[in-house]
Amino acid sequence: MHLTAVHYFIIVAMAALQIVLGPVCYNIARRKEANPVKWLILGWLTGLFGLLFLTDDRRVVFLLIALAVVVPMVFHLPGIVATSPIVKAIFDKVESLPPGSNILLSYDYGPATVPENQPMADAMTRHVLVKGHHLFIMAVWATGERQAKLTVDSVVVKEFPDKVYGQDYLLLGYKAGNQGLINALYQSIRGMYTTDAQGKPIDDFPMMKGVENLRSMDLILCVGSGKPGIKEWVQFAGDRGNIPIAGGVTAVEATLLYPYYPRQLLGLMGGLQGAAEYEKALIDHYPQFKMTSITAVRYMGPQTIAHLVIIILVVVGNAIYFVTRKQQAH
Amino acid sequence: MAPRNFIILAIIAAVILVMLFTGAFSDFQSLKLWVGALLTLMIFSFLYKDNPFYKFAEHLFVGVSAAYWMTKGIQTTLWPNCLRPVLLDWFQGGAASVAADHLPFGVLPYGVARVIPAVFGLILLTRLIGPIGWLSRWAMAFIIGYAAGTNFTRYLQSDFVGQIYNTLLPVVNGPGAFGVFVAYAVIAAALILAYRFLIAGLQRGAGAVTTRSIFWIATVVFVLLFATKFPNLTVVTGVICGLIYFFFSVEHKGLFGWTSRIGIYMLMLAFGATFGYTVMARISLLIGRMSDLGTWLGRVF
Amino acid sequence: MRSMQFSMPKACAALCLVLSAFSGSLAEPILGDQQAAGVRALLPPRDVQAMDTPRDGGLSLTIRWQPPSGEEAGLLGYRIYRADSPNWEFRLVGQVDRNTMEYQNIPNDSIKVQMGKEYYYKVAAYDSLGEAMSEAVGPVKSRPTWFDIHRLPILVAIVLFFGSVLVFFRITKRGKGLFIRRIAGIAAMEEAVGRATELGRPVLYVPGIMDVDNIQTIASMVILVDVAKLAAQYDVPIIVPLNRAFVVPMAEESVRQGFLNAGRPDSYDPDNVRYLSDEQFAFTAGVNGIMVREKTAAHFFLGAFFAESLILSEMGFSTGAIQIAGTANIHQLPFFVVACDYTLIGEEFYAATAYISKDPQLLGPLKGADFMKVVIMALLVVGSLLELFGVHWLTGLLTLS
Numbered sequence A: 001m002h003l004t005a006v007h008y009f010i011i012v013a014m015a016a017l018q019i020v021l022g023p024v025c026y027n028i029a030r031r032k033e034a035n036p037v038k039w040l041i042l043g044w045l046t047g048l049f050g051l052l053f054l055t056d057d058r059r060v061v062f063l064l065i066a067l068a069v070v071v072p073m074v075f076h077l078p079g080i081v082a083t084s085p086i087v088k089a090i091f092d093k094v095e096s097l098p099p100g101s102n103i104l105l106s107y108d109y110g111p112a113t114v115p116e117n118q119p120m121a122d123a124m125t126r127h128v129l130v131k132g133h134h135l136f137i138m139a140v141w142a143t144g145e146r147q148a149k150l151t152v153d154s155v156v157v158k159e160f161p162d163k164v165y166g167q168d169y170l171l172l173g174y175k176a177g178n179q180g181l182i183n184a185l186y187q188s189i190r191g192m193y194t195t196d197a198q199g200k201p202i203d204d205f206p207m208m209k210g211v212e213n214l215r216s217m218d219l220i221l222c223v224g225s226g227k228p229g230i231k232e233w234v235q236f237a238g239d240r241g242n243i244p245i246a247g248g249v250t251a252v253e254a255t256l257l258y259p260y261y262p263r264q265l266l267g268l269m270g271g272l273q274g275a276a277e278y279e280k281a282l283i284d285h286y287p288q289f290k291m292t293s294i295t296a297v298r299y300m301g302p303q304t305i306a307h308l309v310i311i312i313l314v315v316v317g318n319a320i321y322f323v324t325r326k327q328q329a330h
Numbered sequence B: 001m002a003p004r005n006f007i008i009l010a011i012i013a014a015v016i017l018v019m020l021f022t023g024a025f026s027d028f029q030s031l032k033l034w035v036g037a038l039l040t041l042m043i044f045s046f047l048y049k050d051n052p053f054y055k056f057a058e059h060l061f062v063g064v065s066a067a068y069w070m071t072k073g074i075q076t077t078l079w080p081n082c083l084r085p086v087l088l089d090w091f092q093g094g095a096a097s098v099a100a101d102h103l104p105f106g107v108l109p110y111g112v113a114r115v116i117p118a119v120f121g122l123i124l125l126t127r128l129i130g131p132i133g134w135l136s137r138w139a140m141a142f143i144i145g146y147a148a149g150t151n152f153t154r155y156l157q158s159d160f161v162g163q164i165y166n167t168l169l170p171v172v173n174g175p176g177a178f179g180v181f182v183a184y185a186v187i188a189a190a191l192i193l194a195y196r197f198l199i200a201g202l203q204r205g206a207g208a209v210t211t212r213s214i215f216w217i218a219t220v221v222f223v224l225l226f227a228t229k230f231p232n233l234t235v236v237t238g239v240i241c242g243l244i245y246f247f248f249s250v251e252h253k254g255l256f257g258w259t260s261r262i263g264i265y266m267l268m269l270a271f272g273a274t275f276g277y278t279v280m281a282r283i284s285l286l287i288g289r290m291s292d293l294g295t296w297l298g299r300v301f
Numbered sequence C: 001m002r003s004m005q006f007s008m009p010k011a012c013a014a015l016c017l018v019l020s021a022f023s024g025s026l027a028e029p030i031l032g033d034q035q036a037a038g039v040r041a042l043l044p045p046r047d048v049q050a051m052d053t054p055r056d057g058g059l060s061l062t063i064r065w066q067p068p069s070g071e072e073a074g075l076l077g078y079r080i081y082r083a084d085s086p087n088w089e090f091r092l093v094g095q096v097d098r099n100t101m102e103y104q105n106i107p108n109d110s111i112k113v114q115m116g117k118e119y120y121y122k123v124a125a126y127d128s129l130g131e132a133m134s135e136a137v138g139p140v141k142s143r144p145t146w147f148d149i150h151r152l153p154i155l156v157a158i159v160l161f162f163g164s165v166l167v168f169f170r171i172t173k174r175g176k177g178l179f180i181r182r183i184a185g186i187a188a189m190e191e192a193v194g195r196a197t198e199l200g201r202p203v204l205y206v207p208g209i210m211d212v213d214n215i216q217t218i219a220s221m222v223i224l225v226d227v228a229k230l231a232a233q234y235d236v237p238i239i240v241p242l243n244r245a246f247v248v249p250m251a252e253e254s255v256r257q258g259f260l261n262a263g264r265p266d267s268y269d270p271d272n273v274r275y276l277s278d279e280q281f282a283f284t285a286g287v288n289g290i291m292v293r294e295k296t297a298a299h300f301f302l303g304a305f306f307a308e309s310l311i312l313s314e315m316g317f318s319t320g321a322i323q324i325a326g327t328a329n330i331h332q333l334p335f336f337v338v339a340c341d342y343t344l345i346g347e348e349f350y351a352a353t354a355y356i357s358k359d360p361q362l363l364g365p366l367k368g369a370d371f372m373k374v375v376i377m378a379l380l381v382v383g384s385l386l387e388l389f390g391v392h393w394l395t396g397l398l399t400l401s
Helices: A005-031 A036-046 A048-055 A058-074 A085-096 A111-130 A144-159 A179-187 A230-241 A251-260 A271-285 A295-329 B003-021 B028-047 B052-092 B115-128 B130-167 B177-199 B206-229 B231-245 B254-300 C008-037 C149-173 C184-199 C215-234 C247-261 C280-294 C308-318 C330-339 C347-357 C360-388 C393-398
Strands: A102-108 A134-139 A169-174 A219-224 A245-249 A267-270 C046-052 C061-066 C077-083 C091-097 C102-105 C119-126 C131-133 C137-140 C203-206 C238-242 C273-275 C298-302 C322-327 C342-345
Touching: A005 A036, A005 A048, A005 A058, A036 A048, A048 A058, A048 A295, A058 A295, A058 B254, A085 A111, A085 A219, A085 A245, A085 A267, A085 A271, A102 A111, A102 A144, A111 A134, A111 A144, A111 A219, A111 A245, A111 A271, A111 A295, A111 B254, A134 A144, A144 A169, A179 A230, A179 B130, A219 A230, A230 A245, A230 A251, A230 B130, A245 A251, A245 A271, A251 A267, A251 A271, A251 B130, A251 B254, A251 C330, A267 A271, A271 A295, A271 B254, A295 B254, B003 B052, B028 B052, B028 B254, B052 B115, B052 C280, B115 B130, B130 B231, B130 C149, B130 C360, B130 C393, B177 B206, B206 B231, B231 B254, B231 C360, B254 C330, C046 C119, C046 C137, C061 C119, C077 C102, C091 C102, C102 C119, C149 C360, C184 C203, C184 C215, C184 C298, C184 C322, C184 C342, C184 C347, C203 C215, C203 C280, C215 C238, C215 C247, C215 C298, C215 C347, C238 C247, C238 C280, C247 C273, C280 C308, C298 C308, C308 C322, C308 C330, C322 C330, C322 C347, C330 C342, C342 C347, C347 C360, C360 C393
Parallel strands: A102 A134, A102 A219, A134 A169, A219 A245, A245 A267, C203 C238, C203 C298, C238 C273, C298 C322, C322 C342
Antiparallel strands: C046 C061, C061 C102, C077 C091, C077 C119, C119 C131, C119 C137
8 A cells, every 4th residue: 555644654653652662661660669671671562551551641552542443443454254144135136126125224223323324225225226225214213314315315326317206215204203113114115205205295206116114115214323224124014014125223222123134124333333334335336336336334444453452462461460379369 | 812712713723723724624524524623622521610512512412412403303204204294195185105005993094193193293392381281191091091001011021031932041051060060059058157157257457358258259259160160050140149139029138138238239230330331331332422522633734 | 683682681691791791801800900909908917805994993985906818918907996885976085006906095185985884896907098997886885893802811911900900909998918039129228228327327218300291200209108207217317309490299198198107207407308409311410419418328210211320320330329229111120230230120120119018909919910810921932832833823912913
């Protein structure tokens, strides 16, 4: 990759930090009446890790994590991403549906979880539209409608100029009611949505012809980050009407939803990793998205490095804990 | 002026100067980027020490989020679902009701009928008024009853019967699986016997520590291989042992105690996975924030 | 002359022959051309059936058919027509592609299905040249299904669960004690309050951040009575910070009751039950402040918690206090397990309320739940063994669709 001034600055700064940490640890060790020479060498060898173990100051952890995230981002360090079966299941389902199928995409998240959820929503939108399906966009969260508009503006309008609003995609918008909304939509979409998000009667749109309720959908995709979310879609729509449900959630929610896979939930993207896996599958099949649908894949580099740092901290911390406990016991 | 206040003012003045110099006020997008970046840095400053900038950002967030949700609640819930239909029906006679439907027996148009849940909502607030606080129990009973009724069959279908159905799996499947299972069972028996007759009786010492370590590492590797080879059996065993852990009618002793212990180990594995996933989520959000800060820095420089 | 006379019958026969040959020759090229092209006239769909859609509340009708016999290369799809009577004009209600053999006539604004009204249907196969219409089928009318047989497992589960709860409720009401196993967190409560007494520092009890309509808050109030009783007996202050205004009277009542049960109503200090803030992290900051300023020695985090759980428990850990936590929010359990000395996991939290209060209304559901666990375990063991031998009877029984 082409190195710029910023990259060189960071390399020099990191090297300087590593060199300076030796004498800093030396001074602190002397003040704490520890072996200063040992800590001088440890400081040079382990850098911030050494400073952390010497001072026990949690702010060093903050600095470590910040560097673990920033440095890979600046150097565009890629992550190694392979699509897992649970994410591939969603991709394969969208692939296997015949063109013109009805797919509902529900935005059940807000700005707080955009880094995890937005890449999922964007990638699925690209996939649905490139396959020529009908995309119905709605939101069960009040903040979801804005996220949906972001996708429409930045993905649909820019990358799919041939797609016609009302014919290929439709923004239904947000309605209050949480799981009550899903319950009502199961009976009739027009009972809740008489107009689209812009106030136009939905019967004016060709793609609403023949679409009566959730059972008219061939697949329901949900991108969520809490309640109501995928769980409510499974309970109020999927299990009730045998409608295939899939989607993505923040990593916090993912473990709660794995019990539903695969019989109640077709597939699940868990967190940024899941989003990256879907993007990888999309790029492999549709190389035209290589430059646009790579947000989550790019983020996996810093994610991986940060995880490695945390693993090292956990392992070393536990080792020190057990050794200390043994010494105290003796 | 105290030195601390002077420093704060100096920082604010410096930031405003930089914003002016870099054209932050030239358009709304730039200003939005600057405000977002500055608030992010103010919140991050708490990592070093509590300070007035962090306090300001936190209070701003609390105030803005309270106001945002209040306006959202009025805009998306109160106005379209309650006030607008009631007012329209009142003044335009049924115009708000879908296809002019009425409550049964033509009692009230659906628009005006929404006054009833609105009244219940107001009754809920009477809890704060001592003498008539008992009225709120009616509204609360309605909410609880509705929630219980709506969720009851759904949870039973999806989370009870559905989950039992999902767990009915052939514990061993695939060609040659029985043979492999027997081999694994023999190894498991050997490990149990080794523990019973060899490991448990080891005395203290460097050799004992090494032997124990090797034994436990081998056991962990074996368990992982077993779980990978027989995932269905692992799932069914985990579910049953987990249920046994939460069984309160029998003391956890003997075989029951051992299966309960497996259950709690399974739970701890699940908690560890949840913890790890939560850490991943937080790092992802940090990456998002850093990305936005990077965009801001790119604009500034 | 006789040879030139025509007989009428012979003339007619000759004329008929000529005409049939002529019409045959007219028809022949059309059919012959089509036959030459390998295309024959479209046939209508077979075996058309119209029926009430099950389990839809009487809102729709389902029409099924089989494709026309023989290969229909030019077939484009099917059109479904409906009329109120077989002699009336049939109106188009829907259209599907050639691979679909079913159509559901569901209500929309223009073509309503009225419950209980009789309808007749026809299905036409169509191609680029025209349609081939089936015979009318009907009458068929939609009606709601009174009993959805596929939901029978749910009914059985409800009957079993409620039945067992009622049985155990009656048993406990009769005064017969029912065994509940020892729960480590409950046994540690007295130890925690005792340690606070030794250090001469107060106890902190946080009943979660949800409102009174949340079952975890109610369960927490039950345990608060017992913890307040212990605090009164050991003569140590108990501080209860609250996140919701509606919980304040309940918490005050619980603490007062606890002090009354210990025989020390005069020691109750209402200032120790404090409403801090509705905002999640403002409340968390307030509780952290109490831990640091008032140096609380025993912490109880029992109730519904969210993102603040780690902040609270980690701050409490750093102060050196003994901590007991309990919540049914599965997300937060890992943080409590890591940072607290004892954790009541999920249902143990509810079991603690039954264990402490010995209230039949709480013991009954606990025992009923235990009974259902036995049923579930039996189903899992039997079902898995049946699946192992390829018998899907039990799985089929539990399928809800």
